[in-house]
Amino acid sequence: RKEVEQDPGPFNVPEGATVAFNCTYSNSASQSFFWYRQDCRKEPKLLMSVYSSGNEDGRFTAQLNRASQYISLLIRDSKLSDSATYLCVVNLEKSSGDKLTFGTGTRLAVRP
């Protein structure tokens, strides 16, 4: 089992649709959780951190389910500009200290 696992997609949705991605992680002691966005041939950029109580930033909502060891990202009212790869990122355990583990990403394509 991969340490951080994502469905690679692609998710192909029309503008205005709601789309959700899930990501599972292997270690129940994981401490920090993030969603990063990566555009084609560009560097990853932080989209949002994921907090235990769940958090929202505009059209984006992130949830953490520690019992089932997954995090989710919900995008409402999809825009063409949301087309990108979304990376699930986890600090897996205390002993890994300063290291993050990246999922392979889920590709989203929003069509007109």
Added chain:
Amino acid sequence: NAGVTQTPKFRVLKTGQSMTLLCAQDMNHEYMYWYRQDPGMGLRLIHYSVGEGTTAKGEVPDGYNVSRLKKQNFLLGLESAAPSQTSVYFCASSSSGAATQETQYFGPGTRLLVL
């Protein structure tokens, strides 16, 4: 404020050649990281540094060396390049460690092709 910069942006090497990738950050960050990204593999940590003068191995350190002589710079060296090192290399920095929910800021990447 340039953030994180990387040089060069693109390089072609022959097998056995050496090169150094330079990463610079102007955010006074303590932590710096080198990753490689390959299709279907996600980003994998090569080496990282928690402060000036310190380095540590990541997930895939073999064939690479690093140095952090100045806080703002983190160098990644390939002593004898191999085709398996063809990849996109990203540098990142953060003000504190990954366990603190602190953001890592990435440079634009270096595309390396080893023939």
